[in-house]
Amino acid sequence: MAGSSFGTIFRITTWGESHGRGIGVIIDGCPAGISLSEEWVQTYLNRRKPGQTRYSTPRKENDMVTIESGVFDGLTTGTPISMVVHNETQRSSDYSEISSYYRPGHADFTFDTKYGFRDYRGGGRSSGRETIGRVAAGAVACALLNELGITVTAYTKAIGSITATPASPDISSLIEERDASPLFLPGKEASDAAEEYLKNTMKQLDSAGGIIECIISGCPAGLGDPVFEKLDANLAKAIFSIGAVKGVEIGSGFSCAVANGSENNDAFLGMENGRANKATNHAGGILGGISDGSDIILRAAIKPTPSIFREQQTIRRDGSPVSVQIKGRHDPVIVPRAVVVVESMAALTIADALLVNMSARIDRIREFYH
Amino acid sequence: MAGSSFGTIFRITTWGESHGRGIGVIIDGCPAGISLSEEWVQTYLNRRKPGQTRYSTPRKENDMVTIESGVFDGLTTGTPISMVVHNETQRSSDYSEISSYYRPGHADFTFDTKYGFRDYRGGGRSSGRETIGRVAAGAVACALLNELGITVTAYTKAIGSITATPASPDISSLIEERDASPLFLPGKEASDAAEEYLKNTMKQLDSAGGIIECIISGCPAGLGDPVFEKLDANLAKAIFSIGAVKGVEIGSGFSCAVANGSENNDAFLGMENGRANKATNHAGGILGGISDGSDIILRAAIKPTPSIFREQQTIRRDGSPVSVQIKGRHDPVIVPRAVVVVESMAALTIADALLVNMSARIDRIREFYH
């Protein structure tokens, strides 16, 4: 099944494996006329590049992107945009051993069961490198959103039990604090504490998880649909499609389960430019599946990296038990590098919803075709 | 956009509003040869019917289903199954007032913004009655899953801060305890405490939220795809598409964020009939987006009913502020009635994944067409 595509109108398809020739993405349905350069896309890719701090895999990849089609004279043409990043450092030998057994917490077992065999080098298609395609496409989605004054901002909300302490909820200050932290975790003290926690975790040959928060600002009211294509349902799918995500919540999220309606309802105070002005935002910017014009806020729970250097119990392909110790180059925590992936998947979802929404009303359609 | 459809191969489309002629669903892509009767579907619909306890709206609806097509001699024919439930008690007068203002926590504002106007009677398309179509379709999905030995079981995990205390994790005992509780919350003591909490909440003209857990048993390994169509991503979208859901988690969920890899990884112990036998199930039955054959476990956070009888601050269609007190017949908590809706959406997702998975391997395809 076409399981490597995402989106309805602004639709992307990713391809490539960790240790094949490269990783790529096709964007089909990107509107014509948007300024686009390799430099712009590279900025996003650099944020997920490995080897930048001691908390990410020492595997060095330049991850340089090439735009192969769909751009002419610096503008998108409305036809498919193909982008590729060629793989450079491939130590397949690291992986020859894991062809024989199933790593706990990985897709090895399920892949073999589904397809009969697998490209075992570096996780193959299930590798985190697959997200390169998402981030390249997300960069283009952000270029589209920028044209409409919409911004998407994700940051590390927590690593383990250490939570971000941004000085201000203001987006630009949040971004500044985020980018000052090697863990993309706003708040100097919190960031330092998280580094300490990670060092300790690494010493114990273990790994850590965390939480990423994403804020979408400037979104017009009216995006999303009232039934199956609710904006929050599509955002949840988008975020859950990222490898290590085990939970997603919108607005007040799980805490709403213990709240009362009188606490959880957001009183309407007024309207501004077709957007609701609300006393609070427990809804996280979405009511009945449709954006209300206030900030859309979501959080994702990221599991600890399954590749740990401790001895673990598992089985071989024939089902026989074996004790293994994973080698290779692995991130002790993937949260920081996943921040831009969350941002990308959110941007792709909003870009698609924007285009889908254009056909909702005959008065606007008549105007369009005047 | 076709926002009222769900699924790729086993695909449903719902229609209807709270106060229109009725609510219905078309299932397109249901395999031929499955035994199906109106009685079977009715059993599922009865579980979401209002007016059964004091904790659901006193609005009485029989919600009797008619199968209009796609079944011949008691078997599905492979062609579209159309099912309808006609609306009976429609007190539209209850709603004439709310046409003029936007209820907090509801889709009134976003609907008007998106479509230019709305059918304001009883929430129109955003009404909880829309889920009738989902439950009818879910009953058919369950009939399909039963043929393959797969069961889907949801129950109230918590109401407010009171959590279920099932005597045993065994599915059939869980179902028995669930069905003994008016709140579908297993554990007599917990159920009584939740009732007490709800009575109190109602006295305060307020509403409550909670958590629903769903367990899918007997699922073969190999369902789902490794990238965007991950089984957990599709389950998350399915569950998030239910009106009041604000969070979804799989397996260890949000708690994985504070765990270490050595705790969170599930050791493989062996294989049985192509399924993984694991020491623990923090993964919730899904690895790399593909089912591993163990129980699939998910939880959904349900917000408190937004329709409360207290005075609330809101705005009129023209943006002017107004203080309102909602009237009508509303559930003080929707969790119990949503249990079968969660079950239905999960069943629909699994049924679709089962059919999609059939084309994964050429050896199985050759066998199929021998």
Place this chain on the structure above:
Amino acid sequence: MAGSSFGTIFRITTWGESHGRGIGVIIDGCPAGISLSEEWVQTYLNRRKPGQTRYSTPRKENDMVTIESGVFDGLTTGTPISMVVHNETQRSSDYSEISSYYRPGHADFTFDTKYGFRDYRGGGRSSGRETIGRVAAGAVACALLNELGITVTAYTKAIGSITATPASPDISSLIEERDASPLFLPGKEASDAAEEYLKNTMKQLDSAGGIIECIISGCPAGLGDPVFEKLDANLAKAIFSIGAVKGVEIGSGFSCAVANGSENNDAFLGMENGRANKATNHAGGILGGISDGSDIILRAAIKPTPSIFREQQTIRRDGSPVSVQIKGRHDPVIVPRAVVVVESMAALTIADALLVNMSARIDRIREFYH
């Protein structure tokens, strides 16, 4: 598979069998705010109703439509429009015999092979009655097109070898002449000759085929896509999905195979309101898969009704040979009743292309969301 749906944004799903409870359609993705009444839809359905002349089946059906959802205060709401026509005269007994053998030229054999059994009453899902859903939906598509000044006009171009002789190519005069003919074949003389031919055919217990032409006027330039979603490709699929169609051509069609480029190319003369003004229209209004603003012209070849009253050679379900003589009430030619079906499928295709096209350019999108 979701084989009963058509369209991407303006998406319809039909359901129902010839001898079940009824035939229906859901339109999902119809924009909000379009005036719609049952009377409007009925006008279209009346054009395909049987029993109006001696050249259609004497089976009498009123085929009265009910709109069950998606319309409020006379306007579409943007949510699914469900329409149903209940079956009235069902002589299932006519069909009990055909359960045991496969009628030549019908789907009996292929249906049994695909699904393992079939609802044999009146062709079941393969009955021409399935097109009721298409025509009801087509009526709504036409209401949408009318808002934008687009008209869709089909007529009988030929029955057997007798070809229409319209007095003028003007659309309104064409419609007048068409509606004056019991065979919807413009030109009194031609229509009379075709009647004579049909009477003769019926006398010989035989059936006839023909050609339907469809003209879409007022279509803006720019609809359709340059690769797989070419406007002509989608029109061809739409028309080929009608039961008895064996060929489709656009513009000069098959005759272009024997023409030279210098004859077949349409010289551009100028532009008017963004539409091309061309010396000829061999392209049939579509260049490179995209509408050029001139009339879109297509033709469909309709095979002779396979239900003939002569003795025919066929096989039973077990493969044994048998000689059969079909009974019941059948059209000697389906061309006239199929005219409005062709019109409907063309209208549905154009309506969808109009909505899809809105997201092609960032300048128009920016304007839309100003």
Place this chain on the structure above:
Amino acid sequence: MAGSSFGTIFRITTWGESHGRGIGVIIDGCPAGISLSEEWVQTYLNRRKPGQTRYSTPRKENDMVTIESGVFDGLTTGTPISMVVHNETQRSSDYSEISSYYRPGHADFTFDTKYGFRDYRGGGRSSGRETIGRVAAGAVACALLNELGITVTAYTKAIGSITATPASPDISSLIEERDASPLFLPGKEASDAAEEYLKNTMKQLDSAGGIIECIISGCPAGLGDPVFEKLDANLAKAIFSIGAVKGVEIGSGFSCAVANGSENNDAFLGMENGRANKATNHAGGILGGISDGSDIILRAAIKPTPSIFREQQTIRRDGSPVSVQIKGRHDPVIVPRAVVVVESMAALTIADALLVNMSARIDRIREFYH
């Protein structure tokens, strides 16, 4: 919109322009375990390569394919297969002039209208080079079909009014005769006559059209769906999506319009291995939209190449009239090179239908998951 994708389960997405970096295709949903090499794909691409005879453009392209992902140890892995052909000889200068006016019979005008501007070099996305992606993907589809004993064979049926005269209807002899002709037109005499006709056409600075026939053999009965996803409807769309196609017919095609039912019906004689044995095959192997197991036969009308070297009347971008004479390297007839494109599109359609069909019956599904 995702207009560069084709297929539901076996789904391809093409990208690239005539004068960009290259042309490529992603196949998503190809089953795992199929033997695949670049050599296999190259064989198909060589059949559409330009510069092989005097009847195709003298532009020399090697069109060497690289498989970038989705194949491991010589087998497809079930994940996306990315293939690319880099562009080599790009004389963009040839095209600088045509940026200012609209070539008759080309997509120049409609592209500009739709997207606001266009990549005018060599037709950009509307170039015949886009079909490279289709042919590469078609080669993979054929590898899948071969595993199931299905063959797809296209050949030039006619050029201008000169029709093929194959010595035998036998497929392998047909292929032999086809490949002996520089025009892929079986029958030495006919091929020679067609060459003569083309030489004459070229002398007159003109171009020619023709007809391609395609025969699909070994297809099991049961493929396709009874309503919108009819196998013939999908084949028609597939073929119509090829640039110059103006008509498609199945089986008896347009000639059925003048036949009677007694002539056009195919009598059933018996069954063999679940396939119908019929006295004739006017249906072209498809009944009610579903394959009956006999040969599927279709024909496509190809218009004469619009790029001719005669003076033509057209307009500039601003609408002002201009007389032009097209330069560059163009095929005087595209029929021969389009043969393998028709084959590819047909193979892709059948491959997809095969996979879709697997979920039609619960007995087969139960067996599959036993």
